[in-house]
Amino acid sequence: MLLPLRFALLALLSLLVSPLSAAEVRRPVTILISIDGFRADYLDRGLTPTLTALARQGVSAAMRPSFPTKTYPNHYALVTGLRPDRNGIVGNKMEDAARPGETFTTKNSDDSFWWSQAEPLWVGAEKAGIRTGVMFWPGSNAPYGGIRAQDWFPFSENVTNVQRVNTVLDWLRRPVALRPRFLTLYFDLVDTAGHRHGPDSPELNAAVREADRQLAALRAGLSELHQPANLIIVADHGMAPSSPNRVVWLHDIANPADYHVIDEGPVATIDAVPGHEAALAASLLRPRPHINCMRKADVPQRLHFGRNPRVAPFVCIAETGWLLLDVFPKKWGVDLGSHGYDNAAPEMLALFVAAGPSIKPRGKLPSFDNVDVYPLLRELLSLPPKPGIDGTDTPFKNALKRR
Missing domain, CATH: 3.30.1360.180 (Gyrase A; domain 2)
Known part of the structure; x- marks a missing residue:
């Protein structure tokens, strides 16, 4: 009689532990998040509990953008490790002698010709077998060498911030074979408020609060999924007050x-x-x-x-x-707020916060160039260093947990 009782106890025990043993242990993902136009010192206004907590859990810095301190050039610098003069995106508007009579603008930004001078990170990751999902990052709607991220969306201001966050979380709800390991997310609300109302306006502060709330929603969603994530939160540039009188x-x-x-x-x-x-x-x-x-x-x-x-x-x-x-x-x-100025101007310094399972709590780092973010991302994705870039991972040497 003892043997059947033993089998019954083992069966009961297996029922109790099987949900735990069957639960997936998720690998960390890396999420690069841009809050366009988020000046570095906005973090000191007491409006961002989520960002402040992440900075405390990991690292933060006032990051130097590349010149010109514009949106397209700096977003591409962040994901190529090359300054605008080398990544080919030298302005929000530009011309090329190979395309006489044509000007690059947001309207033709899906043309691969303009992005062909530098390979973005999602393409390098895809080549290495790492699935990627890119939400609105400049350049992602144009294939590079015929390759795009597995998941991507062309920018539309009609897609709400809530929908942007939910899209990223939906990608992470997929079966592991279809789940991105590198993702990006883009918010433009702080930049828009800064241009229209100025960097010291109530409207700007409201946009900063809302961006922080969206980050809180993202973190809550990741927690619900039991999905560990290295969050790299950046801005492309800061913002300076401007005026019709200047x-x-x-x-x-x-x-x-x-x-x-x-x-x-x-x-x-x-x-x-x-x-x-x-x-x-x-x-x-x-x-x-x-x-x-x-x-x-x-x-x-x-x-x-x-x-x-x-x-x-x-x-x-x-x-x-x-x-x-x-x-x-x-x-x-x-505009009552503008950017594009000399990248040494304090008003152009940009947000940088990084936290996650691969990042030590090292607090405030000295300022560094934004092209240094690219080698950091490669390291988080276990990609080998890329030679010939402008960036270096030196600023993060003491902040990374070595695997």
Whole structure:
């Protein structure tokens, strides 16, 4: 009688432990999150309990963006480890002699031609057999060498922040074979509020709070899934106050018959009308208050900018808080917050917070260049170091748990 009783006890024990033994032990994933326009010191405003907790659990820093401190160039720098002059995305608007008469803008950003000078991380990961899911990251809607992330969405401002977070969580609910190990997530609400209302406005603070709430929702969803994650939270640039009262009008300092404007604002890129090069140079290169115009070859070396053929012949950098415009902006008028300035300006410093099972709680790190994020991500994904990039993982040497 003892033997059947023993079998009964073993059977009962197996019923009690089988749910635990059958439960999946999930591998950590890496999620790169961009809060566009989140200036580094917004973290000190007492509005972000989730971000503050993550910074305490891991590391944070005031990160230097690449020049120009614009959205597309810096998002691509973060995922290629190459500064804009080398990754090919030299501005939010740019031209290339190979495409005469065409200007790169958000409207044609799905054309692989513009992104072909540097391989983004999701492509390198896919080549290594790591499945990726990219939510709205600039450049992700254009294949590189015929390869895209397994999951991606073209940007649409009609997709709410809640839907963006839920999409990432839905990807992680899949069976392991279809589940991304590297994911990205993008929020634009802080940047939009900064442009429209300024970096010191109540509207900006409300956007910062909302971005933090979305991060809290993401963390709650990950916890529910028992999904460990290394969260790398960044911004592409900061934001400086600007004003309609601090504008230099290009048509006031040069003859419109002499120039062709490619991009304008805190940094303006300008080409001469053929045959008018000397006249335009004479107008732009004389000393003027609040702006510094130069030939591309004369851009200061520390900005690492001006050698790419896509950089316009003339580059004008406005004093922080000033703008160089050719026409009055149509969307909502002159921005009350702007970016694109010299990346040494304190107002351009960007958010960086990292926390997760692979990251030690090391607190505040010294400032570093944003191209250093790329080798950090490769290490988190167990990808080998990539030679020839501009970034280094040196800033994170003491913050990573070695496997």
